[in-house]
Amino acid sequence: MTSGEQSTPPPPLLRESVRRKASWPIWIILGGLGATVVLWLFEPHGQFFYPRCWLYSNTGLQCPGCGGLRAAHALLHGELREAWRLNPLAVLLAPFGAWWVVVELLNRVRQVPLRHPFHHPKFWIVFGVISVVFGIARNWR
Numbered sequence: 001m002t003s004g005e006q007s008t009p010p011p012p013l014l015r016e017s018v019r020r021k022a023s024w025p026i027w028i029i030l031g032g033l034g035a036t037v038v039l040w041l042f043e044p045h046g047q048f049f050y051p052r053c054w055l056y057s058n059t060g061l062q063c064p065g066c067g068g069l070r071a072a073h074a075l076l077h078g079e080l081r082e083a084w085r086l087n088p089l090a091v092l093l094a095p096f097g098a099w100w101v102v103v104e105l106l107n108r109v110r111q112v113p114l115r116h117p118f119h120h121p122k123f124w125i126v127f128g129v130i131s132v133v134f135g136i137a138r139n140w141r
Contacts, residue, residue, distance in 0.1 A: 028105060040076045044069040064089055064135040089134045 044050045055063045067087035074083035075094060083091050100118050107113040117123045 028101075032101065036076065039069065039073055043073055061139045062135070064131040064138075066138075089131070 042050075050069055053063055053066050055061055056066055065087070068090040071083040071086040071090040072094070074080075074086060075091065080091070100116070103114050103116045103118070
């Protein structure tokens with residue numbers, strides 16, 4: 001290098017935006033693991049920090065999600081029958097939820113996104129119809 005040339009600093013290994021984008025999956029995984037540990041340790045019935053169902057509290061009717069946290073707690077403890085008794089819809093949808101989380105995390109990391117049905121409007125229509133039918137059926141007396 002001659003005395004008239006200036007040296008340019010080497011480019012940063014990771015730009016700030018790339019670092020920030022790469023940290024999202026880590027925070028999502030850590031948050032999910034933390035929530036899973038809390039749900040595994042503390043049974044939802046009777047705990048003040050778990051959300052209460054507004055519909056059930058005000059009308060006595062169970063929404064499609066009622067019992068979902070207790071069902072997830074039972075699933076974490078390997079109690080499939082108890083989880084099914086509490087909320088069969090949550091038990092049926094748990095694998096789809098896990099699939100969705102994994103695909104979304106992989107899409108954030110990879111350059112080429114994976115295709116899945118969760119972005120398709122018909123998926124959400126079917127999900128909505130199933131939820132409404134389940135909500136009506138579980139309150140039918």
